[in-house]
Structure formats: C-alpha cells, structure tokens
Amino acid sequence: MPFTLEQPTTVEEALRRLADPTGGPAVAIAGGTDLLLDLDEGRVSAGRVVSLRRLPWNRLQWQGDSLVVGSTLPFARLGADPAVRARLPGLVDAVDAVGSLALRHRATLGGNLGRAAPASDVVPILLALGATVRLVGIGGHRDVPVGRFVRSSRQTDLAPGELIESISIPSAPVSAYVWQRVRPANDVSQVGVAVARSDSPSGWHVALGGVLPAPTRVVEAEALLARRRPNDAEVELAAQAAAQRATFVTDKRATESYRRRLVSTLVRRAVARALRTEVGG
Amino acid sequence: MTGPLTLAINGAHPRTVDVPDDERLLDTLRWRLGMKGTKEGCRTGDCGACTVLVDGETTLSCLTLSREVDGSKVTTIEGIADDPEGRKVQAAFEAEEALQCGYCTPGFIVALTGVRRELGPEASTAALVDGLQGNLCRCTGYLAILRAVERVREAPR
Ligand SMILES: Cc1cc2nc3c(=O)[nH]c(=O)nc-3n(C[C@H](O)[C@H](O)[C@H](O)COP(=O)(O)OP(=O)(O)OC[C@H]3O[C@@H](n4cnc5c(N)ncnc54)[C@H](O)[C@@H]3O)c2cc1C
Ligand code: FES
Ligand code: FES
Numbered sequence: 001m002p003f004t005l006e007q008p009t010t011v012e013e014a015l016r017r018l019a020d021p022t023g024g025p026a027v028a029i030a031g032g033t034d035l036l037l038d039l040d041e042g043r044v045s046a047g048r049v050v051s052l053r054r055l056p057w058n059r060l061q062w063q064g065d066s067l068v069v070g071s072t073l074p075f076a077r078l079g080a081d082p083a084v085r086a087r088l089p090g091l092v093d094a095v096d097a098v099g100s101l102a103l104r105h106r107a108t109l110g111g112n113l114g115r116a117a118p119a120s121d122v123v124p125i126l127l128a129l130g131a132t133v134r135l136v137g138i139g140g141h142r143d144v145p146v147g148r149f150v151r152s153s154r155q156t157d158l159a160p161g162e163l164i165e166s167i168s169i170p171s172a173p174v175s176a177y178v179w180q181r182v183r184p185a186n187d188v189s190q191v192g193v194a195v196a197r198s199d200s201p202s203g204w205h206v207a208l209g210g211v212l213p214a215p216t217r218v219v220e221a222e223a224l225l226a227r228r229r230p231n232d233a234e235v236e237l238a239a240q241a242a243a244q245r246a247t248f249v250t251d252k253r254a255t256e257s258y259r260r261r262l263v264s265t266l267v268r269r270a271v272a273r274a275l276r277t278e279v280g281g
Numbered sequence: 282m283t284g285p286l287t288l289a290i291n292g293a294h295p296r297t298v299d300v301p302d303d304e305r306l307l308d309t310l311r312w313r314l315g316m317k318g319t320k321e322g323c324r325t326g327d328c329g330a331c332t333v334l335v336d337g338e339t340t341l342s343c344l345t346l347s348r349e350v351d352g353s354k355v356t357t358i359e360g361i362a363d364d365p366e367g368r369k370v371q372a373a374f375e376a377e378e379a380l381q382c383g384y385c386t387p388g389f390i391v392a393l394t395g396v397r398r399e400l401g402p403e404a405s406t407a408a409l410v411d412g413l414q415g416n417l418c419r420c421t422g423y424l425a426i427l428r429a430v431e432r433v434r435e436a437p438r
Contacts, residue, residue, distance in 0.1 A: 004282040005302035005348050033344050036305075037325055049303075051349055076338075100415020101396065102332055102339040185414030186327050 003039065007051045011165075015138050017050050019161040026050050028163060030072050031106035033099070034115045052110070057165060060084070065171050067091075071110025071164040076101065078109065090175025090196055090274065094125040097177065097192070100185045110164040116150045116214065123150055123215040124194035125177045127207035131169040137162040152213040172196040176273035178266050179209075182253065190254040193242070193266035195274050197228065204230075204271075206238065208263060211246040218242045221267065229275065239267035286347050290314070291360025300347050307331045307342035310357060318358035318387050322417070329416030332388040332395075333357050339395035339412070356394075358387035367394040373432040381420035389416050389426060393433065406434060 004023070008014040018026050024047035029035050038044040057070035060078065067088060069078060078084060079095040098104055098112070098121055112122045113133060126146040133149045135142050137159060146167075149157045158164070175196035179189040192209035204225040209215040224230075224238040248259040282302045286309065289295040300309055307324075310316045310333070322330030324343045331342040334356035361367035370393045373379070380386045396412030397404065409430050418426060 002301065003303050005284075005346060007349070029346075031344075032346060032349075033326060036344055036346075040324075051346075053349060099326065100329065101399075101412045102329065102341050102392065102415050103326055103344075105338045105340055106344065 001039070001042075001045055001047070003047055003049045005049050005051060007054050009054045011055055011057075011136060011163075014050055014052060014055060014163065015136070015161060017048075018163070019138060023048050028052055028114070030108040030111040030114070031074065032111075033103055033107040034111060034117075052163070057110075063168070067169045067171060069109050069167045069169065071113075071166055072108050075104040075107050075109065079104065087171035087173055088129070088169060088175065089277065090125050090172065090177050090194060091129065091169060093177035093273075094122050094192075094194065097121040097179050097189070103186070109167055113146075113149065113164055113167070114156065114158070116152075116154050116156045118153045118212055118214055119188045119192075119210045120215060121177070121179060121189055121192055121209060124192050124207040124209040125175070125196070126167065126169065127215055127217050128194040128196040128205040129169050129172055129175060130196075130198065130205065131167050133167055134165045135159075135162050136165045141165070143168075147217065150214050155214075170198065172198055173277060174274045176270045176276075178270045178273060180262050180266065188253060191248075191259050191262050191266060193263060193270045195267070195270040197274065202228070206242060206267065206270075208242060208246050210248075210259065212249055213247075216246065218245045220245050225271070229278075230271065235268055235271050238271075239264035242267045284348055286351050288350070288352075289354045290316075291356055292363055302346070302348055304347045305343055306333065306335075306340075306345040306347045306350060306355075309347040310342060310355075316357055316359055320384055320387055322384065322388075327415075327417070328385070328388070329392060329413075330385055330388040332392045332416065334391060334395045337395065337398060339392050339399075341415075356391065358391055361390055361394055364394060366397050367391075369436050370394050370397070370429075370433050373429040373436065374426075377425045377429040377432060379421060379425040379429040385416060385418040385420075389413065389418070392416050393430065397433065402438060404434075406430060409434065 026048040027046040057072040075095045131146045177194045179192040181187040194207045206221045207217045221238040221242040243264040248256045250256045286300045287297045320330035322328035
C-alpha cells in the first residue's frame with residue numbers, strides 16, 4: 001500500500017500529525033529497518049508515515065550517573081561513544097550485536113523498543129541495567145521501567161499517538177551481553193543473556209532474550225549470584241536456575257532444549273565477560 | 282504523494298528529481314536515475330548488495346526512503362574511483378580477483394571504502410571485516426575478499 005511521508009521538525013508537530021485522523025492511520029518511523037519491512041509485507045498498514053528523524057532526539061547526554069539516549073540516535077553513534085564504551089560495556093555489547101554496521105547507521109534504540117521483538121538483542125541489557133523509557137504524548141511525559149514498557153511479543157505500553165522520547169540508563173561498568181546465532185551478522189539471536197552488577201542496591205541483574213513472550217529478568221538466578229565476585233560454583237547454580245526458569249520455544253533457529261542448554265553456557269560467559277575489566281577482586 | 286528530492290551524487294552538482302514518498306533510495310538510483318551499479322539482492326537488509334554511502338556512512342539503500350535523505354551527498358559504485366580510498370579498494374579487489382559473478386562486488390567495495398573512512402587507516406583487519414559482516418557473497422567463499430581487505434590495509438597511504 002503506498003503511503004505519504006511527513007517529516008516534522010518539532011515534537012509538537014509530530015504528535016499532532018500522529019493524532020490527526022484525516023488521511024487515515026499514521027505510523028512513526030525512525031530508522032525504518034523494521035517498519036519498512038512490516039509495511040512491505042503487510043504486517044502494518046498505514047497511509048501516512050511520520051518520520052522522527054528531524055526531531056531533536058538524535059543525541060545522548062549524561063545526567064549524573066545515568067546515560068540518556070535520545071530515541072532516534074542511530075546505534076552506530078551510541079556504540080562508538082567513548083564514555084558509553086567505558087561506563088556501559090554491556091550496552092555496547094548489545095548495540096554492536098544488532099544487524100550489520102550499515103544497518104546500525106540507521107537503526108535506533110527507540111525503534112527496537114517500539115518493535116518489542118522477543119529476540120531483541122537490546123531489550124535484555126536494558127532490563128538488566130534497570131533502564132527507564134521516557135514517553136511523550138499530547139498530555140505530557142511519563143516514565144516507564146523497561147520491564148513494564150515491553151509487555152509481550154510486539155506489545156508495548158505505548159498509548160495511541162504516544163512516542164518514545166529517550167531512554168535513561170544507569171551506568172554499570174560491570175555488565176555484559178552475549179548471544180548465540182547461526183550467522184554472526186544479520187541473523188536473529190537464538191538466545192541472548194545480559195548481566196549487570198549494580199552498587200545501589202548492590203547485586204546482579206540477569207535478563208534473557210529469545211524467550212517467550214518477551215525478554216525477561218530471572219530473579220532466581222540473580223539471588224544465587226549474591227556476591228560481587230561470585231565463585232564458579234555459584235555462577236554454575238545461577239546458570240542452571242536461569243535455564244530452568246525461562247520459557248523457550250522450538251523454531252527454525254533452534255530447539256527448545258538447545259536453547260535451554262545455551263542459556264546456562266551464556267550465563268557463565270556473560271558473568272565472566274562482565275568481570276573482565278576488574279582485575280583481582 | 283510525490284515531492285522533490287535533491288541529491289549530490291558522486292561529487293556532481295546537486296540534482297533535483299520528483300519522487301514518490303514511499304520510494305527507496307535503491308529504486309531512485311537504479312530506475313529513476315538509471316544507475317544500475319548498485320544491486321538489489323534481497324530488499325530486506327540482509328545481503329549488503331545495495332550498499333551506498335550517504336554523507337559518508339555505509340547505508341542499505343533498500344531500507345532507506347529517498348525523501349528522508351533529501352539534501353545528502355550520495356556515493357555509489359559508479360563514483361567510488363573518484364575517492365582515493367575507493368580507488369585503492371577497487372584495485373585490491375581486482376588484484377586479488379575477489380569476485381566471480383560480481384553481483385556482490387559493488388556492495389563490498391562501497392562498504393569497505395566507507396568502513397575505512399569511518400574507522401581510519403589504522404583500523405585492524407578484524408574491525409574492517411566486522412564492518413563487512415552484512416555483505417554476503419554466494420560465489421567466492423570469501424577468502425579472496427579477505428585477501429583484498431588485507432591488501433587494502435597494507436597499501437601505501
Ligand atoms: C537485516 C536486519 C538485521 C537485524 N538484526 C537485528 C539484530 O541483530 N538484533 C536486533 O535486536 N534487531 C535486529 N533487527 C531489527 C531492527 O533493525 C531493530 O529492531 C532496530 O532497532 C529497529 O529500529 P528502527 O529505528 O529501524 O525502527 P523502525 O523500523 O523505524 O520502527 C520500528 C517500530 O517502532 C516504532 N517506533 C520507532 N521509533 C519510535 C519512537 N521514538 N517512539 C515510538 N515508536 C517508535 C515504529 O512505529 C515501528 O513500529 C534487524 C533488522 C534487519 C532488517
Ligand atoms: S538489497 Fe539491500 S541489503 Fe540486500
Ligand atoms: S561474486 Fe558472485 S555473489 Fe559474490
């Protein structure tokens with residue numbers, strides 16, 4: 001179905017255009033790497049597409065210890081930022097995992113959250129880091145934790161006409177994301193594991209991707225990782241707990257039992273990777 | 282709806298054409314402007330055959346709306362030899378015979394040129410190869426392409 005493209009330059013105008021009923025249903029586009037395929041293949045139909053690329057959301061800033069990522073900042077710019085690399089290595093692992101470099105020049109964090117794919121490589125690390133999504137609508141702003149924003153496969157907390165403005169992410173120098181795929185690039189991860197250690201309150205967060213109905217934290221595994229530097233036996237128990245806890249599926253990319261085994265391996269790798277920057281202990 | 286699109290392609294003066302709102306940059310280049318060097322392999326972002334540089338960045342032209350890049354500079358395979366880095370990459374592909382059918386080659390050459398420009402001359406082989414992960418080749422088995430990457434890295438500045 002052909003569509004018209006609108007390219008507003010202010011947030012007010014974008015919200016107004018999305019809410020405007022004349023001319024049929026409208027949908028927002030950021031990088032377009034999900035949406036254009038959804039439109040081509042008829043999963044989404046809209047006569048009007050409203051581009052967010054000219055809005056002033058294409059940037060990042062630090063607010064105290066938290067990184068605030070504008071929703072339309074392309075992944076390539078986020079992953080190349082030296083401060084982000086130092087203070088949020090797990091986020092960089094996840095960003096670098098998305099698609100290919102050319103794709104990352106356009107694809108955005110806001111679009112990844114908007115799509116809410118169960119196999120997203122980015123949602124697990126946002127869960128583990130305790131990120132918050134800032135939404136804006138005609139009525140104003142609201143802040144929603146990522147775990148509540150992503151509700152289910154392709155279901156988000158976005159109300160009609162609402163947009164993701166930014167994502168706030170507390171820094172965590174001890175964090176990592178690891179994944180397994182058939183092909184390294186442009187393939188969907190069979191599973192992904194994100195871990196992050198926070199100091200306040202102190203403790204580990206563990207989140208899984210490639211599970212149904214949506215990426216999820218596994219508190220049972222987190223409890224078993226209690227110490228700042230868990231020993232091998234503790235990591236092993238946590239890995240097993242993560243594998244037992246989640247709901248995996250069999251599809252063309254992997255069987256349910258393979259995914260379960262992968263998760264425990266990836267939990268061990270993720271914890272080791274997160275601790276790699278800390279010498280001794 | 283259609284609207285004006287102004288692009289400066291391969292160093293030429295900006296040129297304006299009227300394009301439909303939902304047209305992809307790939308189709309503007311190939312069918313509206315007759316520049317068939319940029320290839321369509323999948324149209325789903327998977328193969329990299331359609332890679333062009335938009336304001337210097339490697340871009341999948343099959344997943345890019347033309348009107349969203351209005352006002353940009355675009356480099357395609359047709360213009361890559363005007364860029365000293367592009368010429369070097371092209372020569373390395375030739376010297377290593379890093380192609381068979383050649384369908385993927387424009388995408389590889391444009392992508393490697395863009396990645397070298399983005400990461401700088403010191404970029405490691407691993408970093409360059411990472412930048413090519415989204416380019417598929419069904420013929421060569423990649424070994425000759427990897428040799429071409431090495432050759433570009435070792436070429437005199
Ligand atoms: C070849 C290929 C490989 C891929 N590989 C991966 C991968 O490895 N890992 C992975 O996680 N994903 C992958 N993806 C999926 C996709 O690239 C990502 O989900 C990307 O982050 C989407 O961002 P975008 O800006 O392109 O979104 P768009 O396509 O522009 O938008 C996606 C959805 O979000 C909505 N949206 C966008 N921005 C906002 C906003 N600010 N507020 C509200 N709603 C918004 C849109 O309306 C749409 O519904 C891949 C896609 C392709 C085509
Ligand atoms: S045609 Fe664009 S990536 Fe294959
Ligand atoms: S040479 Fe034929 S696809 Fe690469």
